[in-house]
Amino acid sequence: MTANPVFHLEDVSFNYSGGRPALNQINLSLARAEKLVILGPNGCGKSTLLKIFDGLLFPTSGSFTAFGQTVTEEVLEKGEFAADFRRWVAFVFQDSDIQLFSSTVLEEVSFGPLQLDIAPNVAVARAEEILKMLDLIHLKDSQPHQLSGGEKKKVALASSLATGPEILLADEPTNNLDPRSKSWLIDLLNQLGEAGKTIVLATQDLEVAAQFATRAVILDQDHKIVADGSPADLLADKELLEKVNLIHEHWHEHGDKSHQHEHTHRDEHDHDHTRE
Amino acid sequence: MKTPRWLLEETAAVSHGRRELRKTFINRAEKTSRKFLSEFLLVNKPPVNDGLLQKLDPRIKMASLLFLLVALSLSTTIPVILGIYVAILATSFISRLDIGKYLRVTLGPTIVFSMPFVLPMTLNLVTPGKPILFLVNLPNQILWLTPSSQLTITNTGLVMAATFFTRALAMLSATQLVMRTTPPHLAFASLSALRIPKLAVLLLRMTYRYLFILTELTNNVFLARKSRTIRTGDAKSERAWAAGRIGWIFKRSVYLGDQVTTAMISRGWTGGYNALPLPALKRADWLAMGCLAVVVTASVVF
Numbered sequence: 001m002t003a004n005p006v007f008h009l010e011d012v013s014f015n016y017s018g019g020r021p022a023l024n025q026i027n028l029s030l031a032r033a034e035k036l037v038i039l040g041p042n043g044c045g046k047s048t049l050l051k052i053f054d055g056l057l058f059p060t061s062g063s064f065t066a067f068g069q070t071v072t073e074e075v076l077e078k079g080e081f082a083a084d085f086r087r088w089v090a091f092v093f094q095d096s097d098i099q100l101f102s103s104t105v106l107e108e109v110s111f112g113p114l115q116l117d118i119a120p121n122v123a124v125a126r127a128e129e130i131l132k133m134l135d136l137i138h139l140k141d142s143q144p145h146q147l148s149g150g151e152k153k154k155v156a157l158a159s160s161l162a163t164g165p166e167i168l169l170a171d172e173p174t175n176n177l178d179p180r181s182k183s184w185l186i187d188l189l190n191q192l193g194e195a196g197k198t199i200v201l202a203t204q205d206l207e208v209a210a211q212f213a214t215r216a217v218i219l220d221q222d223h224k225i226v227a228d229g230s231p232a233d234l235l236a237d238k239e240l241l242e243k244v245n246l247i248h249e250h251w252h253e254h255g256d257k258s259h260q261h262e263h264t265h266r267d268e269h270d271h272d273h274t275r276e
Numbered sequence: 277m278k279t280p281r282w283l284l285e286e287t288a289a290v291s292h293g294r295r296e297l298r299k300t301f302i303n304r305a306e307k308t309s310r311k312f313l314s315e316f317l318l319v320n321k322p323p324v325n326d327g328l329l330q331k332l333d334p335r336i337k338m339a340s341l342l343f344l345l346v347a348l349s350l351s352t353t354i355p356v357i358l359g360i361y362v363a364i365l366a367t368s369f370i371s372r373l374d375i376g377k378y379l380r381v382t383l384g385p386t387i388v389f390s391m392p393f394v395l396p397m398t399l400n401l402v403t404p405g406k407p408i409l410f411l412v413n414l415p416n417q418i419l420w421l422t423p424s425s426q427l428t429i430t431n432t433g434l435v436m437a438a439t440f441f442t443r444a445l446a447m448l449s450a451t452q453l454v455m456r457t458t459p460p461h462l463a464f465a466s467l468s469a470l471r472i473p474k475l476a477v478l479l480l481r482m483t484y485r486y487l488f489i490l491t492e493l494t495n496n497v498f499l500a501r502k503s504r505t506i507r508t509g510d511a512k513s514e515r516a517w518a519a520g521r522i523g524w525i526f527k528r529s530v531y532l533g534d535q536v537t538t539a540m541i542s543r544g545w546t547g548g549y550n551a552l553p554l555p556a557l558k559r560a561d562w563l564a565m566g567c568l569a570v571v572v573t574a575s576v577v578f
Contacts, residue, residue, distance in 0.1 A: 056538045086544040097489055098535040103461030103481050107552055112543035114550040124552065143460070145488050163543065 005029035005065075006167060006198055007053055012062035014048055022048040024223040026062070030200065032166075035193045037209040037231065038202040040219035041245040046202035047094065049219070050169045053200060054091040087116055090165035094172045096152035100144040105136065105155050108144065112163040123162075130158045134188075149176040157185075167198040174205050186211050204246065210235055220244045302514055306498035309491055327371035329457035333561040334466035335554060340568045341454045342470070347572040348447050354439055356574075361446040363571065368453050382452050386445045394441050398433040400424055405432030460484060465554050474549040482536070490529055497521050 007030040014023040022045040030036060038046050051057040052064055055076045064071045067088065069081055076082045090112075093099045102108040106127055113123035131137040134154050139147065147155060153176060160168065168189075174182045189212055193199055201208060209216050209231045216234045218227040218241075226244060227234050234240065241247045329337060344360070351357055368378050396402050399411075400423075407428035414425055455463070464481045468474055501517070509517070 051538070054542050056542060082546075083544065086542070091539075091542045093535075093539055095535070098532065099539045101482050101485055101536050101539065103464060103485065104459075107461060110552055111540075111545075114552065115540075115544035115546070115548075117550070120550075120553050141459070141461075144485065145492075159543065 004031070006032050006067060008065040009052070009059075010063050010065075012052065012059040012064060014045070014052065014057060015060045021223050023052070023059075026225055028217065028225065028228070030198065032198055033193070033196045034198055035189075035212060035214045036198075036200045037213035037216045038200065038219065039204065039206070039209055039216055039234075039244075039246060040202075041204065041221060044219040044221055044244075045223040046219060047171050050091065050171050050200065050202050053167075053169055054089055055085060056091070083116060086112075087163050088166040090160035090163055090168050092153075092157050092160045092168070092170040092173055094175060096149070096156040097144070099156040099159060100147075100152060103143060104140065105131070105142050105144070105147075105158075106140040108155060109159045109162045112159060116163060126164075127158075127162055130162050134158050150178060150181045153177060153181070153185075157188075165197070167200070168192065169200045169202075171202050172204070173201060174203065174208055182208075206235060206241075206246065218244055218246070302498065302501075302518055305518070306495065306502065309495045309498065312491055327373070327457060328367060329371040329453065331560065332564050333554070333557050334458050334462040335469045336557070336561045336565050337454050337458055338463065338466040338470060340565065341450055343568065343572045344450050345447055348443050348450075351443070352439060354435070354442060357439065357442045357446055360571065361442060361449060364446060364449045364453055368449075368456075371453070371457050373453070373456055378449075378452065378456070382445060382449045386441065386448050390441050390444045394437040397437040397440065398429045400426070400428045400430045400433065403430055403433035403436055405430030407431075408434065462554070465551060468551055469554060474551060475547075477551070478549045486529070486532065486536070489532070490525060493528065494521075494525055497525070 007028075009026050009028045012023055012026040012028075013021070015021050024045075026049065038049060040046050048057060052059060053066075055066070055071050058064070058071070058073050066085060069075065071085070076085060100108055102111055106124070109127035109130055110120075110123040113126055114120065118126070128137065128140065131140055134157065136151070136154055136158060139151060139155070144152065144155070153173070157170075157173070160170075170189075173185060173189075177185060186208060189199055189201070193212075193214075199212075201212070203209065213231045216227075216229065216231040217225050218234060220226045221244070227237070227240055238247065348357060348360065351360075365375075369375060400407060404423065407426070408431050409429040411427040411429065414422055414427055419425055458466075461481075464477055464484075467480070468477045
């Protein structure tokens with residue numbers, strides 16, 4: 001177990017209503033400043049795990065400890081820990097439209113600080129700083145439906161960062177991003193990581209895992225952790241990745257050449273064609 | 277994975293006879309939702325900033341609108357109501373609104389929605405008074421029900437109908453004027469300043485925001501159907517399809533609401549709501565409020 005973990009899950013299982021399982025006997029500790037990527041196929045429980053980390057869902061069995069405090073629904077509904085927890089942990093949702101519920105970008109980004117009782121002038125100054133940092137300041141009076149998919153994603157990230165979190169959780173953050181925005185996002189996450197922030201990403205994007213994470217865990221279709229280690233080691237284990245349906249192998253042709261190799265399920269045919 | 281053979285074969289053209297896409301209520305609904313979206317985006321374009329009303333504080337505009345609506349509902353004199361209407365038109369002109377469009381969105385709905393009330397109001401059967409236009413003799417069978425054997429338009433009825441119509445027109449014009457010169461987020465913020473409960477304002481804001489998302493979703497559902505429709509079904513199956521989609525969109529909106537709540541909780545929302553404050557009022561705002569107070573008082577007194 002990690003010494004003084006910021007998050008610790010012990011034998012955590014989670015079932016949705018109707019008994020549909022989403023997580024099965026998860027044991028996981030997360031150290032401060034760790035850059036963790038949770039990999040797994042569709043429906044393996046990645047998003048559920050992030051929602052438990054963010055105190056939005058609570059384990060059906062087992063326990064979740066954050067900053068040394070057991071997190072339960074009751075603890076987050078009452079008491080001072082709740083406000084600290086919300087300040088320290090931020091979540092970027094997969095669907096930006098869910099997260100962008102305010103009338104303008106500035107209102108959206110200042111929403112979190114205002115709800116955490118930060119003075120309005122400080123909240124606005126902070127929101128504007130974040131918008132400048134993400135090169136979004138020109139959009140501050142825009143309404144969410146006027147933004148492109150990439151801009152929505154950036155505003156969602158800005159609104160999560162505005163509370164000054166210690167831990168950033170992001171669900172499929174590179175979805176709907178063009179290659180340049182994706183590269184920009186990875187750079188930003190690395191920069192936040194170097195500043196000592198703890199970052200947890202749930203993704204199927206192996207490229208993100210390779211370029212960003214210091215640790216990776218893999219969930220399988222039985223909703224269990226089947227591997228936990230360095231991204232380099234796990235991504236080199238083709239057999240494991242194929243078994244959990246993160247890559248697949250097939251033959252295909254390019255002109256007069258045909259060859260066989262592994263593909264991730266994303267960017268399927270974006271690979272080096274010198275291999276044969 | 278085995279791909280079915282028919283999927284790999286070329287799809288040849290096949291004559292199905294004459295298949296016409298009739299105009300059904302689903303086609304009309306699709307067009308209406310598309311029109312709503314384009315209108316919505318148009319209304320939400322940032323209004324010109326150098327018009328008269330655009331420079332005023334939104335709180336003043338919302339408070340003025342409230343007072344004006346009260347004054348209009350209390351005023352019973354047509355010249356006063358018409359005077360206010362002319363003032364509203366003049367303000368919309370100074371505020372650099374597209375007057376043609378402005379008249380269309382105010383006059384059109386007023387005519388459509390007030391006529392069912394206004395037309396019967398002019399008749400002697402509803403508003404007794406001095407007849408000014410004979411319409412028709414009433415059949416003997418219903419004379420026991422009516423105070424008169426003739427159907428006429430009365431003087432009093434005409435005045436009441438004109439008052440009702442001009443009042444409705446002035447009210448809608450004033451509301452449209454404020455809506456078209458105030459960005460929605462400032463309009464909502466000013467509602468909070470007018471002591472409307474913050475949570476109610478938050479709900480209004482979010483309704484406004486997600487109305488757009490759900491309309492877009494509805495429109496996409498219509499388009500997805502259209503892309504695979506080669507002939508229109510009978511009325512019964514069309515109704516069944518529409519009912520099914522309404523149910524699906526309702527379920528989707530419930531799911532969306534649930535997810536939005538979790539996104540709000542994630543950022544520290546606990547049931548109350550702290551909004552961004554509006555800047556302090558300027559001298560011009562107070563001056564505008566004073567002018568309006570004079571207009572409102574005069575319209576109520578006269």
